[in-house]
Amino acid sequence: MAKRGYHHGNLRQALVDAALNLIAERGPTGFTLSEAAKAAGVTPAAVYRHFEGREDLIAECARQGYEIFADLMEFAYDGGKPTALSAFEATGRAYLAFARKYPGHYVSMFESGISVNRTPDLARASARARGVLEQAAETLSQHIPKDKRPPAAMVSAHVWALSHGVVELFSRGEPGSQAPYPPEDLLEAGVGIYLRGLGLIAPDS
Structure with a gap:
């Protein structure tokens, strides 16, 4: 060989x-x-x-995944403007796209049990990815008085969890095999319900 x-x-x-x-x-x-x-x-x-061992190798896979993931999230956020909502929704779609295109990285990052704090470089890459979604949440809530505004980290964590759930349940098998709706539609509807519940976007007319 x-x-x-x-x-x-x-x-x-x-x-x-x-x-x-x-x-x-x-x-x-x-x-x-x-x-x-x-x-x-x-x-x-x-x-x-x-x-030093398999876990170190997987941690490097995860670090590289977070770097790619953060780049995609930043690109989606910047390209999703001009509105704060469209930019926010674009980051959710980027999550789904990343899981489909980079399955090895995705599993290393989220299903390997490797802590993001295993190495400083891995922690920095993970924080950069989270930071994009937190910035999107912060921008989206600017119209709410600061003392009544939900923490951006909480909003981004909830949307991250929702995105992850859609990926795990409906986006990692054969398309359409587990849900009657495309994963992107499920995520957009779920995020919309969540954001309206917080008062971050106006109710449907």
Whole structure:
């Protein structure tokens, strides 16, 4: 077998890419470091030059996922303007799109049991992603007096949880197999109900 990791000069990333494929196929505990090394085209001993164990490898997968995720959220937020609501909704759609396009990263981030505080770099990447949604929530609530305004961190956490629930229940299997509505429609309706309940957007006429 060709030493793919060595061939392109980045063994560390070759191992991450191999792990991401294995995680997407088998879950975060469904592979060994030896299997990741074999998929990267290197010996098992080579893994330990870059990672102390499987959890460290998964943590790096998660860190890279959060970086991609934060970039997508920022792009969605900026592109979703001109209104605060459309920008906020765009970040929710970006969550669904990320889960579909980057399953290995998504599982590493949210289903591996790896703490976001495992490394400083992972914590920073996670905080950047959360910060985009918090900024969207803060902007959306500017019209409410400050003493009556719900905390932006709470609003963003609730919407994050709602987005995650839609992904887990309705967006990770065969499209349309578990719900009569597209995941994007479910999320938009749920977010709308939640935001109206808080008074952040006007009721339907």
